[in-house]
Amino acid sequence: MSIEPQIVDVDHAGKPRRFIFVLMKDFTMLCFAAAVESLRIANRTAGKELYTWDIMAEGAEDAVCSNGCAFQVNNDLTELERDDTVMLCGGVNVQQATTKRTLNWLRREARRGVTIAGLCTAGYTMAKAGLLDGKKATIHWENQDSFTEEFDEVELTKSVFVIDGNRITTAGGTASIDLMIKLIADQHGEDLANAVADILIYSSIRTDQDTQRLSIPTRIGVRHPKLSRVIQMMEQNIEEPISPAILAKEVGMSTRQLERLFRRYLSRSPKRYYMELRLQKARNLLMQTDMTVINVALACGFASPSHFSKCYRSHYDTTPYRERGSHAARLSV
Known part of the structure; x- marks a missing residue:
């Protein structure tokens, strides 16, 4: 038996916001799934299409995450619209997954004004492309030491996620949920964001003031x-x-x-x-x-x-x- 959610009234008649998920080699499945499921649930809860998404990978090849599961992608790294939001999904061995082509594509889209987010370890790729120079950022705690050694021009924090203008970074895993709930709340209000969290059984929503590691x-x-x-x-x-x-x-x-x-x-x-x-x-x-x-x-x-x-x-x-x-x-x- 399918149970329909209680619809949250959202005043939205404009164009849906499009997210571009770029799956890097050995990306973390959890950070991707948590983000895209938040968008799906937001649409279902609002009873209308607030968000759309596309899945890309370099070469348009099937993307394999760190647990071995493969995902079919829709497109190669192509030119985007300026109001798109890139969600770059990183994982283990992010240095090896950071290719010249990906870096050049990110720089080109950044020059065009596209909002770019790095989930889990993808903050490394953003920093390598020069997109985080002079900005605040975060990355999974296992990668903090190496990041600090390599990118001293970035103000690295231990936050769960960081939004600095049109540059966004998260610390990985369930931090994607915290970020998406924040973005949903900013665009469509706290009622919808809280409803999404309830459906996800996510009772402890964190902000960018919360740190990623246990005490x-x-x-x-x-x-x-x-x-x-x-x-x-x-x-x-x-x-x-x-x-x-x-x-x-x-x-x-x-x-x-x-x-x-x-x-x-x-x-x-x-x-x-x-x-x-x-x-x-x-x-x-x-x-x-x-x-x-x-x-x-x-x-x-x-x-x-x-x-x-x-x-x-x-x-x-x-x-x-x-x-x-x-x-x-x-x-x-």
């Missing part, structure tokens, strides 16, 4: 204010690590008390935990950038490549050079 207590499963504060300081000071003595002093503890706190809740010393954070960032940079191993080491607070390599091998059971080489080999398959 530190939620992430580590421990609600201890001093421990959370120390971890926050560690995460904010990777390139120039702070000594355990100074960390302890900042939260009004002795070094021994800090050691006991970490042992009790995280089963490791503060020094070990800090090292793991630094190595995690190093691995992201090795995978996502072309930075030399030496520069990666320096960006993660290691005084020498040899010390970095020793620590990396101890933690990941491989060297930074081999890690990068095996990653490149996997991408070429």
Whole structure:
């Protein structure tokens, strides 16, 4: 039995707004599906065609997302109308998916005044095309370190989504819903936007003031204010690590008390935990950038490549050079 939704009265007699979804290689299915479903539900709830959409990919070839599902696309990268909105859908290995043709197409459409949004990791492609210079933006938290290293002219935030003029970026996943609800509300009002959220069973609508990651207590499963504060300081000071003595002093503890706190809740010393954070960032940079191993080491607070390599091998059971080489080999398959 089909249940018809309660129609939300929307005063709209103009032309539907058209969204162009550009599916990059290995794009994230969730960010695409969340965005397009929001538009479909808005039309159904309003009882009229407020939005249309088209699906494009370079070469008009079937687009395969990161989970292996393939999508049939409608068009190649073609010239758009000025009032179209591009939704560039990125995912894993976005650097390799960012081709010269895609960059040139984005630059051309940007010059024509088209609004361009980067979902999930596609903010990288927008930045590579120079579309985010001098603007605020966001990207999935796993890509924040590498993005910051490569694009210092972009004001990167940790927000769920960012709208800066006709440039839009999201952090991925369900952030697409938050963005679409915002766009629907701006164009057709809060009643319609809230109705769309209800049908999606989306009860906690986030704004561009919300950050994408869980709070530190939620992430580590421990609600201890001093421990959370120390971890926050560690995460904010990777390139120039702070000594355990100074960390302890900042939260009004002795070094021994800090050691006991970490042992009790995280089963490791503060020094070990800090090292793991630094190595995690190093691995992201090795995978996502072309930075030399030496520069990666320096960006993660290691005084020498040899010390970095020793620590990396101890933690990941491989060297930074081999890690990068095996990653490149996997991408070429």
